[in-house]
Amino acid sequence: MAPLLALENISKRFGAVVVADSVNLALAEGEALGIIGPNGAGKTTLFGIAAGTVAPDAGRVIFAGEDITRLPPERRCRKGIARSFQVPQPFSGMTVFENVVVAAAFAGGVREASVYDACADLLDRCGLADKANKRAGGLTLLDRKRLELARALATKPRVLLLDEVAGGLTEHECAALVTLIKDVRAGGVSIVWIEHVVHALLAAVDRLLVLHGGKFIAEGDPRSVIRSPQVAEIYMGIAADA
Amino acid sequence: MSQGKYQAEHATHSSRIGVTLIGATFVVLALAPFWGDRQTLRLLAEIFTFVALASLWNLLAGYAGLVSVGQQAFVGLGGYLLFALVILLDVHPIAAILIAGPIGALVAVPVATLIFRLRGAYFAIGTWVVAEVFRLLASQISALGGGSGISLPAAVVIAMAPSRQLREFETYWLALALTGAVLGAIVALLRSRHGLALTAIRDNEVAAQSNGIDVTRIKFIVYMLTGFGTAMIGALIFLMKLRISPDTAFSVNDWTAFVIFITVIGGIGRIEGPIIGTIVFFMLRQALADLGSLYLLMMGAVAIVVMLWAPKGLWGLIAERFGWQALPLQRYLVLAPKTEQPGGKP
Numbered sequence: 230m231a232p233l234l235a236l237e238n239i240s241k242r243f244g245a246v247v248v249a250d251s252v253n254l255a256l257a258e259g260e261a262l263g264i265i266g267p268n269g270a271g272k273t274t275l276f277g278i279a280a281g282t283v284a285p286d287a288g289r290v291i292f293a294g295e296d297i298t299r300l301p302p303e304r305r306c307r308k309g310i311a312r313s314f315q316v317p318q319p320f321s322g323m324t325v326f327e328n329v330v331v332a333a334a335f336a337g338g339v340r341e342a343s344v345y346d347a348c349a350d351l352l353d354r355c356g357l358a359d360k361a362n363k364r365a366g367g368l369t370l371l372d373r374k375r376l377e378l379a380r381a382l383a384t385k386p387r388v389l390l391l392d393e394v395a396g397g398l399t400e401h402e403c404a405a406l407v408t409l410i411k412d413v414r415a416g417g418v419s420i421v422w423i424e425h426v427v428h429a430l431l432a433a434v435d436r437l438l439v440l441h442g443g444k445f446i447a448e449g450d451p452r453s454v455i456r457s458p459q460v461a462e463i464y465m466g467i468a469a470d471a
Numbered sequence: 472m473s474q475g476k477y478q479a480e481h482a483t484h485s486s487r488i489g490v491t492l493i494g495a496t497f498v499v500l501a502l503a504p505f506w507g508d509r510q511t512l513r514l515l516a517e518i519f520t521f522v523a524l525a526s527l528w529n530l531l532a533g534y535a536g537l538v539s540v541g542q543q544a545f546v547g548l549g550g551y552l553l554f555a556l557v558i559l560l561d562v563h564p565i566a567a568i569l570i571a572g573p574i575g576a577l578v579a580v581p582v583a584t585l586i587f588r589l590r591g592a593y594f595a596i597g598t599w600v601v602a603e604v605f606r607l608l609a610s611q612i613s614a615l616g617g618g619s620g621i622s623l624p625a626a627v628v629i630a631m632a633p634s635r636q637l638r639e640f641e642t643y644w645l646a647l648a649l650t651g652a653v654l655g656a657i658v659a660l661l662r663s664r665h666g667l668a669l670t671a672i673r674d675n676e677v678a679a680q681s682n683g684i685d686v687t688r689i690k691f692i693v694y695m696l697t698g699f700g701t702a703m704i705g706a707l708i709f710l711m712k713l714r715i716s717p718d719t720a721f722s723v724n725d726w727t728a729f730v731i732f733i734t735v736i737g738g739i740g741r742i743e744g745p746i747i748g749t750i751v752f753f754m755l756r757q758a759l760a761d762l763g764s765l766y767l768l769m770m771g772a773v774a775i776v777v778m779l780w781a782p783k784g785l786w787g788l789i790a791e792r793f794g795w796q797a798l799p800l801q802r803y804l805v806l807a808p809k810t811e812q813p814g815g816k817p
């Protein structure tokens with residue numbers, strides 16, 4: 230079956246730094262994919278390329294059989310690609326509720342009032358119900374990350390790109406997050422999750438990719454990838470807690 | 472009607488007080504011809520035009536992120552349209568003001584197509600270049616006095632009202648009504664679905680794009696709307712001045728520098744900012760008028776102090792400290808009443 234989202238031979242460099250070197254990635258419909266890799270490996274840049282905020286130097290981005298390489302971010306969002314930002318990018322002057330309402334209304338191309346119920350439920354699911362009427366700019370880092378997730382979900386995506394949403398959570402919160410992500414997936418959303426918190430990733434994804442030096446150097450069953458010698462080599466101690 | 476579980480409400484306690492105060496102020500101002508002298512009316516009308524210009528610039532720069540230093544292009548365009556329509560085509564001055572709006576929006580289309588290719592500082596420079604081109608073009612129109620300008624014919628001025636006093640009342644009310652209309656339109660825009668998107672763009676353009684908002688399109692619309700409003704206010708300003716020349720019509724000092732000063736000290740990106748800023752600006756101007764050119768220096772000093780101490784402007788400082796909003800713009804989530812009252816509410 231053709232993949233839902235595919236990066237084909239994507240290359241990208243910033244000045245002399247090669248961030249992606251003819252990278253290929255295919256996400257099947259309904260799949261949950263994990264990506265790990267050391268700092269600066271180019272993980273976030275790949276999300277930018279998939280979501281349309283970063284233009285690749287070469288290669289194509291395919292979504293649902295269509296070449297979307299030149300499509301602007303808002304069009305990709307409306308087609309069903311949602312992302313969370315690693316460094317949260319809330320609409321700080323707006324309330325938490327408005328943050329999700331604007332995403333739901335514009336990604337869906339629908340009237341504002343028609344998304345209120347769904348947005349309120351979403352805030353509840355993401356643990357932000359009691360902060361709905363707070364200014365987003367006043368949230369703690371943790372709540373900002375929750376808002377990233379809630380806002381991405383508000384766009385009713387077919388593919389959800391999650392960029393390090395588990396960092397800084399307690400054991401209990403992390404388990405709740407994994408449950409939420411599994412729920413979302415059970416609702417038919419395909420997922421790509423970049424995460425340094427490896428145990429959370431292992432609990433939620435079917436396949437794991439390792440990005441290093443602008444290439445995927447390992448891929449496959451999450452547990453065997455984590456134990457592979459390549460990963461041990463790049464990560465040294467980091468993978469040991471898995 | 473199908474009723475969801477949740478509703479959103481705009482009003483807060485502070486905004487209810489704000490709206491009441493604004494309403495009361497409007498009534499008092501509408502009655503100004505009965506309590507103020509000629510000087511007061513003139514000063515107030517001038518204040519209104521600056522509130523309108525600054526509010527429009529705030530929409531453009533503060534919300535849509537389009538930092539233009541060339542809005543004098545539209546002030547001048549409006550002014551010249553007034554004189555052209557009145558002198559060359561015998562249009563009534565008030566009708567001319569209303570016509571200047573749509574033409575301003577129309578002219579904004581090719582201008583935006585051109586300057587939207589520019590980013591950041593180049594965009595700002597582009598807007599200024601366009602205004603300079605407009606000024607040069609205006610000085611070529613010999614039927615409107617070329618480079619030295621022209622006065623509104625006495626016959627036209629006299630025909631506006633039976634007496635000079637009534638004419639002054641008329642222009643005063645016109646200024647109040649137009650400014651009220653501009654502010655009302657901006658509030659309505661910001662409360663609408665597009666206003667929500669515009670506020671998102673104000674806060675974070677990249678996130679707005681990534682969440683389905685067509686940022687370029689909304690910026691384009693805002694540029695047209697401000698072209699509409701600015702040209703109309705420009706026409707009004709020169710109806711009050713009764714004389715126009717390329718240098719006064721396209722003055723970067725009067726229609727951009729002062730307007731930016733007002734918006735920045737009042738609070739950019741907040742609807743209340745330009746109103747507070749205009750009040751401060753005129754108080755300073757009245758207080759420092761005797762100092763001659765020193766007064767510009769003092770204004771500059773005030774701007775620097777405000778930018779250092781209150782980078783979000785005076786209203787930004789107040790609003791964040793106390794959580795106030797004078798106008799009900801934000802949506803607050805409330806649980807809707809569980810059941811509809813049978814028979815409906817009175």
Ligand SMILES: Nc1ncnc2c1ncn2[C@@H]1O[C@H](COP(=O)(O)OP(=O)(O)OP(=O)(O)O)[C@@H](O)[C@H]1O
Nearest residue numbers: 243246248266267268269270271272273274275315
């Ligand atoms: N806009 C940019 N301009 C220049 N260099 C950039 C830009 N964006 C990213 N880089 C560089 O590209 C490299 C990859 O960055 P990226 O953010 O994609 O890495 P990452 O794998 O997500 O890292 P981390 O785990 O720290 O989040 C880094 O060296 C970064 O400094």
Ligand SMILES: [Mg+2]
Nearest residue numbers: 272273274315
């Ligand atoms: Mg990253």
